[in-house]
Amino acid sequence: MIRLRAIRRGRGLKARLVGRALRIVYRGDAPGFVKVLMFRPGLLGTPLGRYGDVVMRGPGHWAIGERELFGAAVSSANACGYCVGVHSRIAADCLGDPVVDALVHGTGDEAEPALSAMVTFVRRLSAAPDALTAADLEPLRAAGISDDAIREAAHAAALLEIANRVNSALGVEAMDPAGNRRAAAMLLRRGYDL
């Protein structure tokens, strides 16, 4: 359960009306992170959504599904059940389940080398950023990944580093598969700038 009562209840008429609408859309309670984003949107929801939209949906070197895969891998490293569920679902919808199984869940080996190298890097960046050296970039460059593409992947990772911590610290719980599917479909259709 979300630890802050003010977020659970929603603040302001707009938040409460949108919350009611989302309960209908999601056939139950609105996703926990959506409630967090709607709480004081000027501080977090709006600027994070605008940043996330260009990171995950803007023109770039990586496809949408690949960026979502980086986010899912970081979320897995941080054990954020909510974000793993949603972003794995989006990545799987875009890239197929075998790639997500291999690079997020570690239960397969079907992955393209550049994608695999980038996922390995963002996982290490998540777990031990201070331990990284320039040598950690060599596998990326050997796989043909440009510096700008590395930056793009790092921003996808950073977005989820932020979201994972907010969710875990505030007590946002993972959704069931149906909830993940609905949230994934919403994010694919509408993007992050809500």
Place this chain on the structure above:
Amino acid sequence: MGAAPLDDDVTAAAALRDRRFKDLVAAVVHGPGVLPSTVRESLVVGSAPPAALADLAAKVAGGGLAVTDEDVAAVLGAGYGEDAVFECVVAAALAAGAARLRTVERLLAEPS
């Protein structure tokens, strides 16, 4: 990797992304809030926050999973409200993302 988009579009998107990240930092540090901007800035840059927020901020920096109801209750018990808890969590979470972006820029700047 995905189908190649136009270089100009990618360059423009990267510039927009960097601006929006700065906008996010500005909103968290300088937007309306109950914690003074100096406190929120200390949380974002990772310098010493007020003692009553330090444990919560450290647990958020470590990933957030270790945060408990008791941690939140301790901050509330120190005289802060729920808005302050929220701001502390958001600022410390943002710090973790920003630190990793700085790490990548440091690595990219090193001779290969």
